[in-house]
Amino acid sequence: MCRHLAYLGPRTSLARLVLTPAHGLYEQSWAPRMQVSGVVNADGFGIGWYPAEHAGPGAAGGSEADGDGGGEPARYRRNVPIWTDANLPELAAAIRSHAVLAAVRSATPGTGREEAAAAPFRDGRYLFSHNGAVPDWANLPADLSPAELLSLPARSDSALLWLLIYRELRRGTAPDEAVAGVVRHVAAVRPGARLNLLVTDGRSVVATRYGDSLWYRTGPDLLIASEPDDEPVGEWHEVPDRTLLLADRAGIVRTTSLQPTYAAAEK
Template identity: 35%
Template sequence: MCRWAAYRGDPLYLEELVSSPAHSLIEQSHCATRAKTATNGDGFGIAWYGDRPEPGRYRDILPAWSDCNLKSLARQIRSPLFLAHVRAATGGGTRRDNCHPFVFENWSFQHNGQISNFDRLRRPMEAMLDDRLFHARSGTTDSELLFLLAMQFGMAVNPIAAMAEAIGFVEGLSLHLTGSVLVRFTSAFSDGRSLYAIRYATDRKAPTLYASPVGSGNCLVSEPLNDDVDAWREIPDGSAVMIDDTGVHVSPFQPEERAADEARTPAAISA
């Protein structure tokens, strides 16, 4: 399982989440405490927003703890909204274009979790993408494909609903093709204005997610960045989060059943 952190608020140096805290993201890359896998050494990435609509991004296949460039960039880059990720690969090779965050136009996305039987679901999932989104896919992970599927289903208009439809589609497709369903999904994504997150799993064993104020903003993390347990609020399984100018908003999350039903029909798969 991967580890990630995300922030929205007044501009903050990336190092405040990535490298400075006692249990920073770099520390979690080799010593995670709330994951099945303590080591997350299959690459890392950061995506940050500045003066332009699209995010900047830096990714590499080195373990986060061994890349001196990451610490240098995190010390110098100051951003009001950024995502950072350290990877423990569960599918897809260890290569740069499989490292999170993934970006498309002004959107960024990172994920911790898995889609069971992805090798059997990949082609019909890809078939749902229009040409523009299909050709935007550069890696081989289930995470990137699920992100593009949500873009196909209208993430630019309604991010949470689009992700609910994408997950519902995958669940219906899995049930139709394999007779079973297992999706574990804890993600953060942004359009450069608001920060969104979802914690959900079909078996109620979703990867962890916590929220806390940091400076003059709010952050979301896979596990707390320090030992101040009272500062960290665990986001319940089956939740959607939105962080905007008014604060942190948590609401129930469920996949879109209509998408799951349609996914069982050959017409939907070939549309």
């Protein structure tokens, strides 16, 4: 299992989102309150963010317009517990972004623990994270070519899920439809799977709750997280299980029920 978050809003530091909030993602790495499997998330971490796309007159001062184009994101990932990285606090305090996806990892048994296995995964302008586990993921019916399987960035269920989703995105499928289709298929052939996913392109976020906790907070910004922090900012709302959430920077949130398509499931 893992804990993760996605942020859209005015440019802010990575530290304010990940490190400093009371019971934020940093603290959830060793003391999660709502995690249904595992007790610590010590198998790595990662932060992805969208840098400013141009250095205009207001860039140094943090103009909210900078970086809003949804270009290719940057990442910082490690295969160590987040609390052991002595460089992270200084780095996170210096970097600001309007869109962030971050995760702390508890590895699924049978998956790799290399740095490449830490979320967020990235393709083009998209970032992806998976909180959960897929039983017998290596034998998941997925109709993938040998070349696609060889392109997996890591040996893990999360990397495989991202490959399936990004394949649909390349075909022109809308992000929410791509995520919903993969979740329904995997849930149908692996009923015990836990499939809490986050996908962002820097402008909007697609999130699913399927087997673990998920919450969101709107206001001057949008924050979607595995569990609420304790900061006195805005009101947190719990996402029902088996639900897809689509949200944008304007704070517009739409939800869709997710039910597996058992009739179409492969044996």
